[in-house]
Amino acid sequence: MAQPANQEAPGSGTRQSETLAPPAGHGEHEGFFKKYLFSTDHKAIAKQYLFTGMFMGLIGAFMAYTFRFQLAFPGSHVPGFGVVSPNEYNALVTNHGSIMVFWVAMPVLIAAFGNYLIPLMLGCDDMAFPRLNRLSYQVFFLSVVVLLISLFVPGGGFGGAWTAYPPLSSKAEYSLTPLGSTLWLVAVALEFVAFLIGGINFVTTTMNSRAPGMKLYDIPIVVWMIVIASLVFMASVGPLVAGAVMLLFDQLFGTAFYDPARGGDPLLWQHLFWFFGHPEVYVVLLPACGIVAEVITVFSRKKLFGYKTVLYTAIATGIVSFFVWAHHQFVAGIDPRMANVFTATTVIISLPVAEMVFVLVATLYGGSIKLTTPMLWALAFIAEFIIGGVTGLFLGASGSDIYLHDTYFVLAHFHYTFVPIAIIAVFAGLTYWFPKMFGRHMNETLGKIHFWGTIIPFNSIFIPLFLLGLAGQHRRIYSYEGFPELARPELQQLRIIATVSLIVMLCFQLVFLFNFVRSMFRGRIAERNPWKANTLEWVAASPPPHGNFETMPTVYRGPYEYSVPNRDEDYWPQNQPA
Amino acid sequence: MKPIATTRSATGIPTGRLAVWWLIASEIVIFGGLLASYVMHRIGHAEFGDYAAHTNTWAGAFNTLVLLTSSLSAVLAHEAAEKGQGPRAARMLLFTILGGAVFLIVKSFEWTAEIRAGYTLATNMFWSFYYTAAGLHALHVIAGMVAMAFVARDAFSNRELQRVELVGNYWHFVDIVWIFLFPLLYIAK
Numbered sequence: 001m002a003q004p005a006n007q008e009a010p011g012s013g014t015r016q017s018e019t020l021a022p023p024a025g026h027g028e029h030e031g032f033f034k035k036y037l038f039s040t041d042h043k044a045i046a047k048q049y050l051f052t053g054m055f056m057g058l059i060g061a062f063m064a065y066t067f068r069f070q071l072a073f074p075g076s077h078v079p080g081f082g083v084v085s086p087n088e089y090n091a092l093v094t095n096h097g098s099i100m101v102f103w104v105a106m107p108v109l110i111a112a113f114g115n116y117l118i119p120l121m122l123g124c125d126d127m128a129f130p131r132l133n134r135l136s137y138q139v140f141f142l143s144v145v146v147l148l149i150s151l152f153v154p155g156g157g158f159g160g161a162w163t164a165y166p167p168l169s170s171k172a173e174y175s176l177t178p179l180g181s182t183l184w185l186v187a188v189a190l191e192f193v194a195f196l197i198g199g200i201n202f203v204t205t206t207m208n209s210r211a212p213g214m215k216l217y218d219i220p221i222v223v224w225m226i227v228i229a230s231l232v233f234m235a236s237v238g239p240l241v242a243g244a245v246m247l248l249f250d251q252l253f254g255t256a257f258y259d260p261a262r263g264g265d266p267l268l269w270q271h272l273f274w275f276f277g278h279p280e281v282y283v284v285l286l287p288a289c290g291i292v293a294e295v296i297t298v299f300s301r302k303k304l305f306g307y308k309t310v311l312y313t314a315i316a317t318g319i320v321s322f323f324v325w326a327h328h329q330f331v332a333g334i335d336p337r338m339a340n341v342f343t344a345t346t347v348i349i350s351l352p353v354a355e356m357v358f359v360l361v362a363t364l365y366g367g368s369i370k371l372t373t374p375m376l377w378a379l380a381f382i383a384e385f386i387i388g389g390v391t392g393l394f395l396g397a398s399g400s401d402i403y404l405h406d407t408y409f410v411l412a413h414f415h416y417t418f419v420p421i422a423i424i425a426v427f428a429g430l431t432y433w434f435p436k437m438f439g440r441h442m443n444e445t446l447g448k449i450h451f452w453g454t455i456i457p458f459n460s461i462f463i464p465l466f467l468l469g470l471a472g473q474h475r476r477i478y479s480y481e482g483f484p485e486l487a488r489p490e491l492q493q494l495r496i497i498a499t500v501s502l503i504v505m506l507c508f509q510l511v512f513l514f515n516f517v518r519s520m521f522r523g524r525i526a527e528r529n530p531w532k533a534n535t536l537e538w539v540a541a542s543p544p545p546h547g548n549f550e551t552m553p554t555v556y557r558g559p560y561e562y563s564v565p566n567r568d569e570d571y572w573p574q575n576q577p578a
Numbered sequence: 579m580k581p582i583a584t585t586r587s588a589t590g591i592p593t594g595r596l597a598v599w600w601l602i603a604s605e606i607v608i609f610g611g612l613l614a615s616y617v618m619h620r621i622g623h624a625e626f627g628d629y630a631a632h633t634n635t636w637a638g639a640f641n642t643l644v645l646l647t648s649s650l651s652a653v654l655a656h657e658a659a660e661k662g663q664g665p666r667a668a669r670m671l672l673f674t675i676l677g678g679a680v681f682l683i684v685k686s687f688e689w690t691a692e693i694r695a696g697y698t699l700a701t702n703m704f705w706s707f708y709y710t711a712a713g714l715h716a717l718h719v720i721a722g723m724v725a726m727a728f729v730a731r732d733a734f735s736n737r738e739l740q741r742v743e744l745v746g747n748y749w750h751f752v753d754i755v756w757i758f759l760f761p762l763l764y765i766a767k
Contacts, residue, residue, distance in 0.1 A: 200597050254699075
């Protein structure tokens, strides 16, 4: 544990021999393993998280391709996989959901961007606990290994949906995946541990390790968002950890926590799961909003409209997110009076989120907007997320939810929130910070081809699914051939449109991968501050060396002083004396 | 050389202390979720009281006393550390570890007797909660003892004395969890 500053005079004989991280500038001399696998440098850990997340994203995408192919062309041979059996279908959808939320959105949005940006944006050289940071990634890596193993054990991967409702998840005779479900649960638990460790690090670093002069309202919004998200995660995941222990005992030791026949209650799991699961939506939403706010401000060359409003709405979102969970359970047999309460809270939470969208639009208003690739992604985030938010109102109101529950309408709704969060905002962030991360520019033309090649098919995947949901198409069905009214040709056409769009969208991701890898080695060399931004990460060299800054910066102003009147330049870095 | 980030303290609160408080906060919600689940079941099932009658209240009461006493020595260790008396702080921490060990030994006898009498993890909901909650707590007792052993080792040679307070805070938390478990699992009949 680190020595706090106010108890340690420099060289006061307190255990100076204990080296937490190699001295600045020594990063180049370390061996490959030390540098890439056991580094305590926050930038190396961020890249580990990023690449692991991207790798898991490819797996999750392949799973989506496989089960979408089965839905569009039931029983046919899926190229690259083979014929999908019902059990395999269940395992594919379950693990697609789990991977995209826990092993793509979380590691990339929170861990990768958090690790990369927090020390740089706060003007310090590393996290407050560099070794805990490394431990966090190692535990996360272990969770990845356990999850991947769970896909190949006898009985196959877990197939009880990512929400893991008992009794499907608790009884092997229902889930048919005795080993897969236990390993899945262990993997999720390890992932939670990794993010608890990481979250404590993010929060303490932001509280204590800020550059001299950086007051709370000088902290860039994206850092605030990651910190609030870490706190929400920390406060919501605990009951699910307890619930996971109970589920594990049900699976392994014959307890009956979730077995109504022996005094247990399957609804208990739903409460514990969604008490975490719904705040989790905001855990990933807030960092995405933060990234988008940074990008929109820089490319509008305007001060962020209502910095404090954004901050307070984020805090309000975080708080209200704890009181909406039961809207997932309107048809699970909860008291209708309670359903009314949760309908109200769910509608209330749309207020701060809508406020955030208004603030972003107000930032655009009157700005000199530059439509670079990151800006296109940021604008797309607003447009697409609004669709996700508005369709959510139909599900938050218990009356309409009873009709729409467990249909493809729900599925399309949350993909309209999660894809903007975990894909669109991540691309905004990656293309924006790429010059800083790798010291080179990405190709703008390829970036724009990738953008349009992703956004257009994305909409043509999920708009048909909204229509299918309204037509009453139930989720979690392996083949609609056995349901005459759902197997009608016009509905099957919609399924085929969605699947073909998905394949098109996935093909365009190859453009991104090509651009990403090629730019890493061959891209145009990036200067320190290519976007002329104010925040401190652009003060460091591109890419920043071990230790980040040549001289540690001092902060003189907030992060969004763009186009200040009577100045020659339209930006005003935080570390520049007045 | 330590990174500068680890030596800064913008809030004036030592970073280690902040981290332990956040750790405790995240642990509170873990136990909170488990105990809330238990309490909800307890309210709906009056027969839990009959099952609770088979717990050994005297052993639980003795363990409560042991844990509270061990928290006292953790405070004395903190006091010694503040005065820079590392070896004394270490001895006090060892006393606290001893308290944890006594707690675990008593518990193991208790559990052995209960399992012999046929009350196991899977007997019914009450015993499932009993073993899960007390077991999770016992794991935290063990974790606290291990952490204290490391801190005491350093404290003997007057190093990292600020950690004595931190590990003490964690121990008080473990103690307080037991204060909730004891009435809920043993006394409420």
